[in-house]
Amino acid sequence: MGEHVIKMPDVGEGIAEAELVEWHVKVGDLVREDAVLAAVMTDKATVEIPSPVEGEILWLGAEIGDVVATGSPLVRLKVKGEEAGASSGDAGMKAAVEGSQADGVAEKPSVAGKALDAKAKTAGRGGSPMAAETMRSTQRLVQSQPPLRAEGEKPLASPAVRLRAQEAGIDLRQVPGSGPAGRITHEDLDAFFTHGRQVTKVSGLAPNTSVEDIKVVGLRRRIAEKMALSHSRIPHITYIEEVDVTSLEDLRAALNKQKREDQPRLTLLPFLMRAMVKAIAEQPHLNALYDDDAGIIRQHGGVHIGIAAQTASGLMVPVVKHVEARDLWSCGAEVNRLAEAAKAGTATREELSGSTITITSLGAMGGVATTPMINYPEVAIIGVNKIMVRPVWDGSTFIPRKMMNLSSSFDHRVVDGWDAAVFVQRIKTLLETPAMIFVEG
Structure with missing residues (x-):
């Protein structure tokens, strides 16, 4: 019998470290070759780490939430047919593993636990x-x-x-x-x-004084860091406007009725994306990333729209690349594909990066108005609120219309309030007269 040490692998793309977000094994488990040991996260992409050998888990080198450097000891196994020590040939590996245990990586009983252990052993003797x-x-x-x-x-x-x-x-x-x-x-x-196992029965109302500490790890920690960075660095200005989407909804319903089998069912998003492309063509400085460390605004020609998507793990932003070169159906198909990949956890790092402007929508739960946070380092985000039928005065009477608010935020260092208003008003005009979305020039 011998020992085999598995190091944190190089997950590619020049990444020097990754956050441990899940253990699939524990000390004492028997694992087969290629069994998944752990999952690590790098820039919202989760990578599973398999075992190259069969053996028994002797030691785990990190806790969930720890950031582990590439090449660091991660797992130690007892295996057959290997000499004692690290199979990789690293003479210092075993010492590093034992040193980590000495530094407190291995879990130790609490003080109360030790006292009870002592009592139990005393009673037994x-x-x-x-x-x-x-x-x-x-x-x-x-x-x-x-x-x-x-x-x-x-x-x-x-x-x-x-x-x-x-x-x-x-x-x-x-x-x-x-x-x-x-x-x-x-x-x-x-x-x-x-x-013993007692359940205290409480009649009526009673105060709950429990406190649970929940470690912020994985995607939730990435989101927290990104939002804190956005809030601390970007002075937001939010502009809210009401849009009449009655004609747009009629057009969308008509197109969905006559769509081909190989075409996706259209939602509001493809129309909004195409309207944004036309509005950006008139105000290209809104399609930019602001490097505040270098003091540079990087204005992009291609329109890469991030679509904020809620998943079981948290908020992710897959990116539809080059929307300026896509029609309605292509936009709809790509949104559907990326949303499914994000929910399934299979979206690649390339599919989750590179956006120049973002759309955020809560669908039917979109509320009347929101104050969306800019997806740093972008300079604008377009927020879609829910569609509601409201009475609208047409000059002689009230008529029912399908109304929706756009709640959009801008980086006030780059975009003045006037420019933000012009941009949103242009999108409003295009959505209220959807035929204009298809007019070239």
Whole structure:
């Protein structure tokens, strides 16, 4: 038997580090070759790390949320047919792994856990009769109760918690877990030793004084950092305008009725994207990225529109490239393709970067008005609010019209309020008279 150390691989594109967002294994697990060990994230793209060998997990070199440098020890396994030490030939690898353990990477029992362990061992060696009786009572209580979890369902717990439970003769399936995903902690064991599995019944209303610390990791941390950067660096100006989309909705319905089978069902977005292309042609300085460190505005010819998409992991912004060269159907098909890739977690880094202006929409939950945050380092974002039927005065009577607000934000360092208003008013005109979207020149 020997040991094999797996290092953080080079995930490509010159990336020197990645954030660990998920472990698929734990210490003690037996893994097969090519089994997924962990997932890491780089610039919103998640990469899975497989095992090159078959073996038993001895040590994990990072916790979820840690940023791991390329080449750092990540996993150590017990394998057959290899000499002791790192299989990669790195003489210092084993020392680095053991040093990480000495520095506190490996999980250690809590102070309360150590005290209870000591009591349990003392009772088992013929210590205090009262302590021994308490332990025997706890074990009798455990044996008399059915398990919380089904047969074969493995409770989540660290190796240290499992060792304590084993020494005390406790079936962890009977211990309620208070950690993430029901993970059993040392505090849960402490409570179980003291009270057994008791459920306090509360009648009426009662205060909830619990506090849960949730570590911000993965995509949620990326979003938080991006929003903080946008808010701290960009002085926002938000302009809201009402748009009558009755004619546009009639046109959209007509086009969807006669579309070919190979064409996507059109939403509002392709029309808005084409309207933005025409408006940008008249105000090209809005299709830009602002490098505030260098003091340079990079004005782009190609219109690459980011589409903010909500996924199970959080907000992602896939990018439709070169919208100026696409028609309605091409825009719709690409939006659908990228949205599916983002939701499935298969969108590439290329598909999630390069936007020069962004559309954000909450669909039917879009509200009356919003104050969208600019997707740094862009200088503008167009926010779509929900469509509602409202009474509109036509000069002689009120008539029902389909109305929608555009809530758009601009970088006030680059875009003056007047220019922002002109831009939104141009988009409003195009959407209210949709035939103009198709007029060339």
